[in-house]
Amino acid sequence: MHLEVSHLFKEFPTKHGTIRALDDINLHIETGEFVCAVGASGSGKSTLLRLIAGLERPTSGEISVDGARVIGPGSDRGMVFQRYTLYPWLSVAQNVEFGLKLQGLPRLERRERVRYYLDIVGLTRFARAHPKALSGGMKQRVAIARALACEPRVLLMDEPFGALDVQTKETMQQFLLSIWRRTGTTILTITHDIEEAVYLAQRIYVLSAQPGRVQREVHVQLPQDKTGLRPFSARGLPRFNDYREEIAGLLRGNSGALAV
Numbered sequence: 001m002h003l004e005v006s007h008l009f010k011e012f013p014t015k016h017g018t019i020r021a022l023d024d025i026n027l028h029i030e031t032g033e034f035v036c037a038v039g040a041s042g043s044g045k046s047t048l049l050r051l052i053a054g055l056e057r058p059t060s061g062e063i064s065v066d067g068a069r070v071i072g073p074g075s076d077r078g079m080v081f082q083r084y085t086l087y088p089w090l091s092v093a094q095n096v097e098f099g100l101k102l103q104g105l106p107r108l109e110r111r112e113r114v115r116y117y118l119d120i121v122g123l124t125r126f127a128r129a130h131p132k133a134l135s136g137g138m139k140q141r142v143a144i145a146r147a148l149a150c151e152p153r154v155l156l157m158d159e160p161f162g163a164l165d166v167q168t169k170e171t172m173q174q175f176l177l178s179i180w181r182r183t184g185t186t187i188l189t190i191t192h193d194i195e196e197a198v199y200l201a202q203r204i205y206v207l208s209a210q211p212g213r214v215q216r217e218v219h220v221q222l223p224q225d226k227t228g229l230r231p232f233s234a235r236g237l238p239r240f241n242d243y244r245e246e247i248a249g250l251l252r253g254n255s256g257a258l259a260v
């Protein structure tokens with residue numbers, strides 16, 4: 001898998017003139033990578049993700065997945081949004097199965113995949129429950145299972161834990177890393193949370209605001225535990241703090257205020 005974004009510009013015409021949300025964005029993601037784009041409010045993070053998802057068209061520039069130009073939504077790109085987007089009238093299992101039905105997968109294969117991905121997100125026991133019976137973190141786990149079940153080439157996440165309380169958020173971050181390790185899924189997450197980006201990502205694109213530009217690409221190198229996962233305790237390391245300070249400094253320099 002190779003996702004390439006080259007010379008991407010996005011402008012929005014408004015009553016008060018044209019807003020340039022993205023200005024010559026260049027980035028790439030390779031198979032199995034976990035990449036974050038981090039930026040302050042207004043740096044065009046959501047716009048970037050929506051363009052990659054094919055929900056909007058660029059003003060100019062190109063996005064391609066394995067050499068095929070993105071011209072609209074496709075099952076090669078899965079999406080998880082900040083707000084829970086589950087269908088309240090469907091059970092957890094039916095929510096996960098929904099996209100598979102759209103893909104026209106045979107019933108038996110659908111069942112298998114639902115079972116597999118509910119197990120991955122630890123919600124097998126809740127297969128028959130309806131979303132209203134779940135906590136915020138559990139709903140987001142269903143949303144992740146639903147996106148993973150379609151086995152996309154890349155999983156796009158828009159501030160996936162932004163609506164969760166601090167403790168649930170930290171649990172979900174650890175959980176996402178373990179899923180990433182277990183499934184080998186390629187992930188692009190956008191966030192304004194610097195600590196989240198440093199903890200999760202192997203590479204971080206730091207975006208400046210208004211217009212959104214790539215200010216720097218940061219390669220994060222932190223120790224791994226025996227299972228190949230970045231332990232939660234890595235957050236206490238001086239090197240973790242160095243990354244955080246570096247990125248905060250970049251965002252501060254640009255906007256005059258911390259984006260955390």
Ligand SMILES: Nc1ncnc2c1ncn2[C@@H]1O[C@H](COP(=O)(O)OP(=O)(O)OP(=O)(O)O)[C@@H](O)[C@H]1O
Pocket residue numbers: 012013014019020021039040041042043044045046047048192210
């Ligand atoms: N549909 C639209 N019409 C007009 N302007 C838009 C539209 N969508 C986004 N913008 C503008 O583009 C810029 C980038 O917005 P975007 O939501 O992508 O930033 P963001 O980094 O995701 O911000 P936040 O973290 O606050 O969600 C902003 O100035 C925003 O007002």
